[in-house]
Amino acid sequence: MPPLYQYDHSQLNIDSLLAETDRHGIEYTLDASARDAKANTKHSPAPPNETPLAVFLPRSTQETSIILRACNERRIAVTSFSGGTSFGGALTATKGGVCVSFERMQEIVALHEDDMDVVVQPGLGWVELNEQIQDLGVFFPIDPAPGAKIGGMIAMSCSGTNAYRYGTMKENVVSLTFVLASGRIIKTHNRPRKSSAGYDLTHLLIGSEGTLGLVTEAVLRLSPLPQNMHVGIAAFPSFQAGVAVVLQLQKTGHKLEALELADGPQMQATNVSGLAPRQRFEEVPTLFFKIAGPSGRVVRDQIQIMERLCREHGAASLEISRDDERMAVLWGARKCMGQALLAMKRRPDDLFLHSDCAVPISNLAALVEGTQRLIAEAAAANQGDWFCANVGHVGDGNVHSAIVCPVSDYAAAKTVLGDVARLALRLQGTVTGEHGVGIELRDALLEEVGGEGVEAMRAVKRAWDERGILNPDKVFALERGEEDTVASKL
Amino acid sequence: MPPLYQYDHSQLNIDSLLAETDRHGIEYTLDASARDAKANTKHSPAPPNETPLAVFLPRSTQETSIILRACNERRIAVTSFSGGTSFGGALTATKGGVCVSFERMQEIVALHEDDMDVVVQPGLGWVELNEQIQDLGVFFPIDPAPGAKIGGMIAMSCSGTNAYRYGTMKENVVSLTFVLASGRIIKTHNRPRKSSAGYDLTHLLIGSEGTLGLVTEAVLRLSPLPQNMHVGIAAFPSFQAGVAVVLQLQKTGHKLEALELADGPQMQATNVSGLAPRQRFEEVPTLFFKIAGPSGRVVRDQIQIMERLCREHGAASLEISRDDERMAVLWGARKCMGQALLAMKRRPDDLFLHSDCAVPISNLAALVEGTQRLIAEAAAANQGDWFCANVGHVGDGNVHSAIVCPVSDYAAAKTVLGDVARLALRLQGTVTGEHGVGIELRDALLEEVGGEGVEAMRAVKRAWDERGILNPDKVFALERGEEDTVASKL
Numbered sequence: 001m002p003p004l005y006q007y008d009h010s011q012l013n014i015d016s017l018l019a020e021t022d023r024h025g026i027e028y029t030l031d032a033s034a035r036d037a038k039a040n041t042k043h044s045p046a047p048p049n050e051t052p053l054a055v056f057l058p059r060s061t062q063e064t065s066i067i068l069r070a071c072n073e074r075r076i077a078v079t080s081f082s083g084g085t086s087f088g089g090a091l092t093a094t095k096g097g098v099c100v101s102f103e104r105m106q107e108i109v110a111l112h113e114d115d116m117d118v119v120v121q122p123g124l125g126w127v128e129l130n131e132q133i134q135d136l137g138v139f140f141p142i143d144p145a146p147g148a149k150i151g152g153m154i155a156m157s158c159s160g161t162n163a164y165r166y167g168t169m170k171e172n173v174v175s176l177t178f179v180l181a182s183g184r185i186i187k188t189h190n191r192p193r194k195s196s197a198g199y200d201l202t203h204l205l206i207g208s209e210g211t212l213g214l215v216t217e218a219v220l221r222l223s224p225l226p227q228n229m230h231v232g233i234a235a236f237p238s239f240q241a242g243v244a245v246v247l248q249l250q251k252t253g254h255k256l257e258a259l260e261l262a263d264g265p266q267m268q269a270t271n272v273s274g275l276a277p278r279q280r281f282e283e284v285p286t287l288f289f290k291i292a293g294p295s296g297r298v299v300r301d302q303i304q305i306m307e308r309l310c311r312e313h314g315a316a317s318l319e320i321s322r323d324d325e326r327m328a329v330l331w332g333a334r335k336c337m338g339q340a341l342l343a344m345k346r347r348p349d350d351l352f353l354h355s356d357c358a359v360p361i362s363n364l365a366a367l368v369e370g371t372q373r374l375i376a377e378a379a380a381a382n383q384g385d386w387f388c389a390n391v392g393h394v395g396d397g398n399v400h401s402a403i404v405c406p407v408s409d410y411a412a413a414k415t416v417l418g419d420v421a422r423l424a425l426r427l428q429g430t431v432t433g434e435h436g437v438g439i440e441l442r443d444a445l446l447e448e449v450g451g452e453g454v455e456a457m458r459a460v461k462r463a464w465d466e467r468g469i470l471n472p473d474k475v476f477a478l479e480r481g482e483e484d485t486v487a488s489k490l
Numbered sequence: 491m492p493p494l495y496q497y498d499h500s501q502l503n504i505d506s507l508l509a510e511t512d513r514h515g516i517e518y519t520l521d522a523s524a525r526d527a528k529a530n531t532k533h534s535p536a537p538p539n540e541t542p543l544a545v546f547l548p549r550s551t552q553e554t555s556i557i558l559r560a561c562n563e564r565r566i567a568v569t570s571f572s573g574g575t576s577f578g579g580a581l582t583a584t585k586g587g588v589c590v591s592f593e594r595m596q597e598i599v600a601l602h603e604d605d606m607d608v609v610v611q612p613g614l615g616w617v618e619l620n621e622q623i624q625d626l627g628v629f630f631p632i633d634p635a636p637g638a639k640i641g642g643m644i645a646m647s648c649s650g651t652n653a654y655r656y657g658t659m660k661e662n663v664v665s666l667t668f669v670l671a672s673g674r675i676i677k678t679h680n681r682p683r684k685s686s687a688g689y690d691l692t693h694l695l696i697g698s699e700g701t702l703g704l705v706t707e708a709v710l711r712l713s714p715l716p717q718n719m720h721v722g723i724a725a726f727p728s729f730q731a732g733v734a735v736v737l738q739l740q741k742t743g744h745k746l747e748a749l750e751l752a753d754g755p756q757m758q759a760t761n762v763s764g765l766a767p768r769q770r771f772e773e774v775p776t777l778f779f780k781i782a783g784p785s786g787r788v789v790r791d792q793i794q795i796m797e798r799l800c801r802e803h804g805a806a807s808l809e810i811s812r813d814d815e816r817m818a819v820l821w822g823a824r825k826c827m828g829q830a831l832l833a834m835k836r837r838p839d840d841l842f843l844h845s846d847c848a849v850p851i852s853n854l855a856a857l858v859e860g861t862q863r864l865i866a867e868a869a870a871a872n873q874g875d876w877f878c879a880n881v882g883h884v885g886d887g888n889v890h891s892a893i894v895c896p897v898s899d900y901a902a903a904k905t906v907l908g909d910v911a912r913l914a915l916r917l918q919g920t921v922t923g924e925h926g927v928g929i930e931l932r933d934a935l936l937e938e939v940g941g942e943g944v945e946a947m948r949a950v951k952r953a954w955d956e957r958g959i960l961n962p963d964k965v966f967a968l969e970r971g972e973e974d975t976v977a978s979k980l
Contacts, residue, residue, distance in 0.1 A: 114852035195920035203693030224743035253714035253784035294743035362604035430685035463953035
């Protein structure tokens with residue numbers, strides 16, 4: 001059987017595409033470094049030659065539609081780009097083709113203060129959005145990497161340290177306008193806070209990693225800016241003790257602003273890195289938390305509860321501060337943790353790999369212990385000089401386990417991260433809590449949802465993108481059998 | 491072109507189906523009243539003869555899979571049934587065929603107290619679920635009609651008075667196990683609180699009204715039972731004044747337990763019905779609310795704020811009570827409102843019709859005023875003796891506008907409800923906030939999401955249910971052109 005999907009990326013065909021988009025006055029660049037930058041990011045380096053042949057810079061939904069229709073007619077693959085902070089190869093132009101970059105679409109289209117929603121274009125960053133609306137006392141609470149843009153945040157279904165309190169992208173996008181491979185434009189809803197009108201196409205797009213449609217406008221739900229902010233930090237004798245505080249807390253009905261738990265090695269990395277100046281931390285499991293609320297009384301209640309719970313679970317130290325400078329030091333230590341791990345490299349070319357599993361919170365300590373053991377065993381087997389650290393969005397049961405190891409141990413490190421993902425699945429979890437699948441977690445996704453689950457996703461992909469032009473090879477292989485033999489046809 | 495979908499509901503084919511399911515020991519009934527009860531409910535009466543030919547009573551995911559595979563092979567249409575409280579004809583067996591009823595699957599499969607989630611079968615009611623878990627201090631917060639079961643609640647993406655505080659089904663289902671038309675079994679995830687692993691099949695099923703797959707197991711998120719409960723009621727000079735309180739409230743960051751707003755005629759109906767004994771209400775716009783919180787201090791804060799906001803917006807009266815009996819009287823008045831409208835019938839055969847639109851909250855008063863005007867105009871044009879009342883889940887911008895009118899004005903009443911839906915769309919809303927589309931709102935859905943939107947949904951349907959056996963004709967017509975002429979192919 002011939003392959004379902006065939007592309008024509010010949011110069012002739014690309015020239016024909018550019019001639020057509022030129023007729024509509026649509027901007028593009030052929031500059032080599034611009035093209036390379038779209039597929040080959042710091043977080044997700046592309047293999048050589050897997051870069052787009054042209055980068056389109058649409059200014060509207062309509063221009064995006066014209067580009068996609070023209071690409072679809074010509075069987076030209078399309079990747080899309082907004083902030084470029086995703087992991088796992090989600091942006092790699094595996095088939096070549098062209099890129100649609102949303103850097104000319106960074107506007108707030110409409111702000112509805114009374115309804116606490118905002119209509120934005122996909123190239124707008126969450127940081128920039130929040131800068132523009134903070135004077136109104138509201139914010140968009142999803143906090144991935146600072147460079148992330150709304151379009152990519154929707155594509156990857158991201159979250160961050162605020163998700164425990166405010167939910168992920170899935171809970172904070174009201175509706176979407178997106179363009180299908182055919183160029184057809186879909187608006188999922190207007191701006192109602194809830195709807196039961198037909199299939200939930202909004203959520204189908206969120207997390208589809210640019211494979212089903214390109215989002216050109218989004219209605220986002222805003223939240224009141226937290227008030228009476230406090231930051232707390234508590235050191236525990238074990239990771240489990242920190243988890244137990246969180247389990248108890250959630251039964252009280254109190255909801256803090258954020259809950260993050262780092263293990264001893266992660267605290268060591270923070271110390272070694274020097275990225276948290278004026279502070280040396282105990283190198284033991286440490287809970288970072290934020291408390292805020294609409295009144296001082298609410299906050300005092302929560303402080304009392306956290307003081308009691310930390311004491312009951314054997315915290316060796318506890319500090320809760322409302323001083324701006326002190327809060328910046330303490331929370332800054334949490335925010336620098338990804339970067340801090342780079343300080344644990346022994347050699348400049350050492351690798352830094354990490355996981356993104358999420359499990360039911362009661363299984364989080366088992367996941368971290370199991371991960372530490374798996375990595376220690378793998379390091380020993382490789383006579384390796386490996387470093388392992390864990391930091392979790394503990395309120396969501398989501399943990400990033402990091403490995404720093406010699407470049408020669410790449411294969412072994414990847415293998416052990418696969419074992420970690422399998423452990424998360426045995427512990428009733430998911431292989432990716434917030435980073436998405438990209439290329440690297442395709443096999444893990446197959447283990448999570450099974451051949452039937454992947455084939456059901458693939459059927460949706462085929463239904464909406466018959467020629468497979470949108471971000472091919474991401475989330476799952478385009479054709480069954482490329483990646484799995486266990487799946488059977490629906 | 492021949493129709494894509496053809497069914498064979500001949501006696502021979504049905505007998506062959508029953509012979510196959512018999513071999514697997516799967517229970518069914520051919521009893522006429524049992525069959526009729528599955529398609530012809532109080533809320534959604536079916537035309538004569540649109541009832542299933544047999545009702546299957548599976549006891550497991552595996553049995554459900556066997557039934558669907560056998561039906562699919564034989565081109566037999568399948569409706570599904572759990573509580574039967576849906577509106578709009580969602581349960582009607584328009585093609586005949588068979589029904590799968592989940593009355594033998596009412597179990598709690600697993601309860602995870604620490605993780606605050608529960609695994610349930612689709613035939614379990616939310617009321618029964620909450621009775622079984624209340625001693626643990628937790629509950630499942632979605633509160634549609636008391637007879638609703640989890641399977642139907644997922645199918646219809648329902649909500650209720652708690653949605654403002656806790657979200658809808660979309661925010662409270664962790665993952666699903668469902669069976670495709672082919673019999674293939676999909677488990678969307680395990681039990682992580684969040685996941686970015688692949689397309690969001692969980693949300694694709696929620697609100698798909700039994701047309702994409704039959705849910706056989708669901709993981710639900712639980713919440714701590716509200717503590718320190720108070721119920722409040724405030725009378726306002728205008729509907730807009732009540733809405734304004736809610737708009738102000740949400741900017742403070744305080745979140746009450748529930749916020750419901752009724753107009754004067756709705757309060758009149760409550761008085762006339764006698765369903766709220768020991769209480770006669772002012773027949774003016776009235777805000778009902780619940781306040782609760784993990785500590786008395788939190789609750790006192792919220793009481794103070796509501797007292798201030800109600801005063802500032804001209805409330806003629808305000809009562810906030812923590813007395814159990816008094817709370818039951820006040821909230822009971824809210825809960826009886828649907829039933830109370832029946833008291834406004836002048837003749838036994840008078841019709842009671844209603845809408846389910848949701849708009850951005852700032853547009854809610856405009857929707858209610860416009861609805862009152864549209865209905866008054868239609869009543870005058872029909873020299874009719876119509877009654878119109880509105881009650882809204884104001885925290886979500888969702889309002890049920892009711893018409894009570896002579897049976898002879900059926901067509902005129904349906905027309906005006908169509909106009910109300912169109913008004914909601916102009917006000918940036920949706921035609922159904924929580925009841926779903928069924929058959930009756932198919933045209934309205936088309937106006938909401940356009941031909942492209944419906945065709946995108948239809949493409950998913952075709953991809954997963956090639957022969958169109960699952961709840962045909964619901965949400966949209968199976969074949970384009972049956973309902974719309976504006977849609978063009980994707």
